[in-house]
Amino acid sequence: MRVTILGFYGGYPFAGIGTSSYLIETGTYRLLLDCGSGALLELEKHCDPLQLDAVLLSHYHADHIADLGVLQYYWQLHDRRPRRSILPIYGHQLDQAHFQELTWPHATQRQAYLPTQVNELGPFELSFLRTVHPVPAFAIRIVERATGHALMYTADSAFFPGLTKLAQRADLVIADTNFAANDQRKHWHLTSVEAGRLARQAHVSRLLLSHLPQTIPPEQLRQEAQAEAGTNVTVLLPSQGQSLEI
Ligand SMILES: [Zn+2]
Ligand SMILES: [Zn+2]
DSSP states (O other): OEEEEEEOBSSSOBTTBOBSEEEEEETTEEEEEEEOTTHHHHHTTTSOGGGOOEEEOSOOOHHHHTTHHHHHHHHHHOTTSOTTOOEEEEEOSSSHHHHHTTOBTTTEEEEEOOTTSOEEETTEEEEEEEOSSSSOOEEEEEEETTTOOEEEEOOSOOOOHHHHHHHTTOSEEEEEEEEOTTOOSOOSSEEHHHHHHHHHHTTOSEEEEESBOSSSOHHHHHHHHHHHHOTTOEEEOOOTTOEEEO
16 A cells, blocks of 8 residues: 655644545545545545545544544535545544534535544554543554555554554554653653654554654654664654555
């Protein structure tokens, strides 16, 4: 499968770069993982948004769903949309107000994922784990059924041991790395060192830092994460539009 980074900042877009969103493709299947600010403009550079097969949302914070409304309008109003085709949007049901809004008449249909079991979605198997965050949010392990290749996405979360279990031996971990190593405040995201520790403890080969802060040099975060992760892990920084093969 291939992962394309559509946006990688946490909280708000900055200097022309959007917030969390990733396009995941295998064969002709296209899954949009989170739909942050700027996602639709970047998505158009890589595929026709009408060719998405599904959208999958980790949680309903604005930096993960900011472009969802305009994606729904795109599907509703675009005159090239195939008649009667409806885009499924998968989310959790722990916030009913947001969950209900995933349906937009004649355009998108809300679908609940079941966090306690393995969910089949197209060519993927999805496993979920509730994270430590101010609102319900789910880390997601996405396994390509045909190859067994695995992507683990922490979504937004403070560090806790369950993340390590869900990430075990994944081919790529995308980690919410919103703070530097020396940040001692209580926070709802990983520090660079915690992202590195997650990768080391889970025996993953590649760690992509994402959900980055706007005010800390990314290379500093990378070096801090790499020092903790050890030499068996390659720590990567994101760039908008970049694709990674898994
Ligand atoms: Zn976020
Ligand atoms: Zn969040």
